[in-house]
Each structure stands twice: as structure tokens, then as C-alpha cells.
Amino acid sequence: MSGKREIHGVSMIPFGLVAGFADGQEIRIAELSESGFCFRTVDEIGEVEKFRVCFYDGLKCSEVVGNEARENCDLYTEVAIDRFEIEARVDDELGIPVYVYSVFVNREKYRECARELILRYDRFVRLKLECEDGELAEALTGYPAKEDEKFEGNFEDQKESWFGEKKGWQKREKWNTGSCSGNDFAESVKNDLECEITAEEQIEMRTENGTNCIAAGIPENEEKAENKIELAAELDRPELYERYLSMKFCDFMDWYWKENRAEKLGEQMPIPERIYVGNAFCHLLFPGKERLFEILEKAESEGLAVTITSSYLREFILEPVEKMLDELVEWCKNRKTSLEIAANDWGLLELLRERKEWKKEKEVLVPCMGTLLNKRKKDPRMGYKQGETGYFRENSLNAEFYRTYLRDTFGIRRYEWESCGYRQKFPEGKNSIHVPFYQTNTSQYCTLYAMCKNGERGKQELPESCPGYCREKVFLYPKHLKMVGRYNSLFALDESAVSGMADIEMWKSQEIDRLVVNLL
């Protein structure tokens, strides 16, 4: 066989941009032009009745904004072709003989779609090769690339702009956005609902949160626990450990809100009844053993429940962690209580599982699924993402078989989530939500350490003795993204979780039973 005519098209446009079917067989369009296309197969195909060519429309949706419009935007235009001419030849350029088919099409719809796709692909390739990422995003999505040049002077000023008095959120407008709304990414769409929390409601919340039990497992009074939201504060770094130990908890919380330029926000929140101790993202920010037990004892004396947060575990810290777990078990036994452990490492879950199995006793260290193990797409630019963004609402924990495995294997009944700028569907069970920041990226080799020690963020190494650069330094990001590089991670702010933080009913309606505040 030998082809008499040529397609004269663009070769190897990615399959994601143009796909094809020869009757039921999925085929790769190896060459595309307005007059036809080529594809290849390892076996000779019989007579084809109909082709279907699927042209990607995604990259032309930049002018479409808003959830509804994006969700209704079909990603592909499919063109059925039942009148065509086909020629075949055998080619062995690949290293084995394959059948190469040239299909000549004379249909206007096909011609139009092929022309548009080739133009869009060409434009996309040029943007990729010639432009900065921001410019490309601007061209394709309307992303405001010029805003990438505007920064705050320091992290404190940034917090002032996020939480301070000049910020409009404290008027208690309910913003119809993000985690606290029905929409996914309708940023800046405001409705008129007023949601003032009354003084009576605040008092009621404080009274309800009056448990004195440090135990974090199944509450003794399940019925009571069902209808309330527990508030927790996250102590995630040495400065906070020290500060907490130096003053009464209620004074600490006053200081905490004030220090973070969030006094008004703090006035609307009840006093937390639980503290999280430790950092989910950096193993170096976990308190030393002595400090940890001091905190536990102080928390016990103040009637605060405790969740210990452990980050990923490097191989070389497994042994000290095992020793620490043994000491925590002992500590709990002496007090006939239990502690919750927010695990962010599969190895830690395994260590906890073994302790439970070997000792055949009641679980005193109760694991919950930490943020780093609870995966999800998170990005402050999510509002510019094309496609059916409603799919973001679920993740693997929405699958019952997975929750069953976690419960039966590790005893996990609680999951740690983050408010991340869009609506999430939380599964049955116990759900804690961390507000108002969400992590997007983490590096075990600290980026801040690399910058401060080696002068470049990419020149990373495992810090052997970290001087704690993160006490004084951060990575600042363009103001419009509302994000920050803190410790070894990047975080972004969910503004809706600031304005909606005190909206207990809203959290309850989303199956959340614990709110964990961390203002970084």
C-alpha cells in the first residue's frame, strides 16, 4: 500500500487537544490539517464506518468567568465524519511496522474546528515559549499578571490588611464565597445577609465549650458533643509555646488575636477549649520533650483538651518519636486520660497502630488524619481555573471504602481539613477545619533555610541545626494572591473563612464539629 496524497498538516498535536475514534477504537491523530488527518495502528483495521474527531475547546474559554459559565463550558467539540476517503500505507519508522492511515475529509464543520484548533495550539505554544507564566495566565484566563508586582512591606502589614480594622469583614457581612458559601469561586460576590453574632450567642458558645477533659478521644457525653462546635487554637512554633507557658490561657488568646492584628475578629470568637501543639509541616518546629510536657500539664490545669500535631517523620527521627510516644502513653495512663495525635505521616500511624495492637488496652493515643495526608487541590488562583471546578469539592476521604480502611487499620475517626477558598463536601465522621489559612506547598528541605543560609531558595539541604529563621523572616507574595511563604511551606488565606469564622451554624451545616484557628 502507498498513499498517493499527503495531509500536509501539523504533526503530533497533543492527544489532550485532539482525540479521535475510528468507530469504537480510540486513535491518536498524528497529523492534522483542514483537509484531513493521519493516524496509525499496529494491526490493520477493517472498514471504518464513521470517525469521530474531538477538538479541545478549553484554551479558548478565557473570556468566560463565573462558576456557572465555567461548568457549562464543554471541553471538547466532537465532529462525526461518515463521508471521507482513506488511504493506508505501512511504515516502519517506529522500529516495527505500523499501518498509517490518511483520512481526507470534506466537511465544513471539521474544517472550521481543525483550523481553530491549529491556531489556538500555535498561540499556546508561542505563549509558552515566549512569555512569563503570569503573562500566559493573563492571556488564557484573565489572570491579573501586573498585580504580581505589588507586595506588602512585611508580614505584619499583610496581616493588618487581612484581619485589621480597615478590613470590611468585621461588619459581619456574609460573603457568598469560598468555604462559607454555596458557590465555589464567586470571589467578591456579596449578598445582603447580615449574620451578627449576638452577645447571648457568644455566652452560650462559651458555656457549651466548658469541658475540662484533656481526653481527645470519644467524648464522654456524645449527645452533648453532637450539637456543638469545638474551638481550638493551634500553637505551631516555639514562640507560641513559650508565650503560652508564660501566661494564663485567656490572656494568651487576647495577646494572640492582638499580635496577629485580629483583635476585632478575636472579640467575636469564644475562648478555645482545645489547643493543637506542634507543626504539621515542619518537623523542626515540634516542641522539645520538656517543653511538650510542660504544655500538656499547663493545658490540663487549665481544662484544655490537647491535640498533638506531628509532621512528616524523617527516617532518622523515628527512634526519638517512638520514645516520645512511649512517654506520652505513660503520661496518659498516669492521668487516666487520652491524647489526640494529628498524624501527618504514614509511619507515625503505623507506630500508633502497633502500640494499640501490642498492648491490647484502650487506645490512649487517638490518631486523626492530618492535613498532609488529606490531599486536595488548593491554590489561591483557583478562581481562574478552567473546567468543571465542582469536582474539587470531593477527595479520597469521601470514599467510604477508604474511611473504613483508615478506621479499621489505624482507628482514625477524625479528619483534619483546611478552609481553602472553595466549598468542600465533608464526609460523615468527625471533621476539624483549620481556618483561615490553607497550605499549598511544603518542602522537607526548608526553602527559607536555603535562602537564608545559601542565598537561594533552590539550594536546599536538610537543616542539621536550624537557627529558626522563620522567627523573623517570611517569603512575601503579591498582595492580590493573599499568600505567604511561612517556615518551609506556602500558605494562602481563605478570606471567606475570616468573615465566616464565627458563623457556627454555617460550619455545623457542613458537618464540621471543630474549628482550629491558626493565624500563622
Place this chain on the structure above:
Amino acid sequence: MKITAGLGSIDEYVRYVEAGADEFFCGYVPYEWNKKYGTVLPLNRREVLGINVQIGAESELKILAALVRKYGKPVHLTFNSLYYTPKQYPEIADLLRRCMKLGFSSFIIADPALLIYLKNNGIRCEIHLSGEAAEVNSRMIDVFDRLDVSRLIFHRKNSFADMESVIRHEREKGSSGVYEFEAFALNELCQFSGAFCNSLHCDEMGHLCRVPYKIGKVKGKREKKEEHEETERLILRTESTVKDANDEHSADKTKEEDEERMYDADGYLCGETGCGLCALYQLRKTGITHLKLVGRGNYVDFMEKDIRNLKTALDILEHMDTEEEYIMKMKRTLFPYGCSGLCYYREMNPVAGKIT
């Protein structure tokens, strides 16, 4: 150690085999998946449609299967997104079955829930635990042993000592443990970690980690005097560190013409975006069995050169007795005018940073 190279298209298979690749990994995303999920819920970590990083279409997979039969270099398929949604697990299971019928039996997976789904549903295949899965330690791998993982791919930020300890732990288990261990060797050194990277990687926007940033202070005007002084000291120290680093770089840095000469006539420099070649001696010592060469979507000519260079480095390694000898010979051969300095394994720096 074997070379496991990324494959962006079946057209590259034979070229890469001839260059020295021992096996391959690639992605296959059927049209129905793209149509339904686009890049919102991708099937693997190459979360783009507009770049040739996947093997397109089932018809291409059939050709690839025939190539594997003829040339004998296996291909592992990547299904390594960090998570999927409940409805996707049965869809992926069907897809895996289809791929297995075509002759592909090994899959790179990162989502623990997918491993559990496959086990629960009796889908038996060879599983490579992706370097994007999680932090790696010997107790973590105990969990994944029970989920029938046969190869562990270390992420980009493991130390030699940690890798060695994990491998020793597994080998002590005998046949019940993981028996193959893969480590990154060339290209695409990320500043953050794949397992903890939750931001978008899509056609229409660059990676979040590449958005402009600058170093700044935590505190502003409210800083107390002593804190202010401490911060200033830190900034001074940082600036001098940066200056020292730059000076050191300048001192060691090859002259501009040498920098240009680092690149070949085609503009190629081995390991320009990440390199672990100096670490091969140590990686072999730790028990690594496979070296990952990433770069799907890169220029094919460059990938071919990468494979050849990695092969050359392995050949040199075969004939050298000491680490110093290996590094010196390898750098003289592959980097006569200096290297990118973007080291995967920075603990190698004392010997690796110098230009011979």
C-alpha cells in the same frame, strides 16, 4: 543500577532504548477521562493537555506494547495523582484492567486509597509507589508493604543515610518486602515536595511556586527594640551569607565564556534543571536499583542526550574504585566546563561543587 526514563511519545521508544534506557514510565489518559475531568482531576501528575507528555490513545498503547515485546524494555504506566474522588476509583480500575489486557502490568501509584481499592477488588498488578506518595521512612513502607507494593520510588529529598536505612529495613523482611528501589537522577528538581504540592499544574497557569516572591520580615514597625536588633543582625547575617555565597560562586564560577561553553551547540546542558550524577556512587552504595530520569515533554534530542550521559556516568562508575575517582572522571567527561550546580543531593557538595 538501571535507567528508568520518562517517555512522552511512542516515537521516542527505540531512540531511547538505543541510547541506553533499560525501562520507561509514561502516562496514558483516555479521551473519556479528559472529556469528563479535563485538568481539574487529572489521572496522573502531568496535569496538562497542551503538551506532549502522555501516550495518546489506546491505539498508541497497542503499538507501544508491540515495541515492548520486540525490544524487551518494559514500560510502567503512571496513575499517580495524589488523590481521586469516589467515582473515579472504579473508572481507574477498569482502565487498569484494559491496560493489563494490552500487556502492561506495572503501574506507578501515589494515592493510598487507590492501592486499597485495587487490593479490595482483587486487581493484582505490579505496583511502584510513586515518589509523590508521602514522606518515606521504614515504618511508612511497612504500611505499603501490606498493600502489595513491589518498588519504592524515593522522593527527591531523601538523604543517603535515610535511603540506606529504609532499604536495609525492607531487605531484612526477605520476600515480603519491597525489593526494588528507585531514586531521582536527572532533571526537574522541584523546590517543594511532590507529595506535599497541592497547587495547580495546568496549561493555563504556571506552577504556584514560580510566582514572584521576596524575602521579608515577619514584624514591621511594632518590633520591639531588642527584637528589631536581632532581626537586623539576622538580615545582616543573611545578606552577608548571600554575598558570601555569591562571592564564592563568583570565585568558583567559570568565566562567562566558560558558562556559555557548558552548553553544547544545541543549547543542551546535562542536568540543567536538576542533577544527581555526582551521587551515583552513594546511591549504588545505599542499595538503589533504578535511577529515574524525568523529562517527559522536554526536547527529544535532549532526553536522548540525558540517557546517553547517564549511561556514560554509570559506565564510569563501573570502573572506578572510589567515590572521588568516579566524580573526577565523570565530571571531566560530562562537564568539562562546569555543571548547573542544581544538585539533587546537596550532601555531595564538598566534592561535587568543584569544576574539574
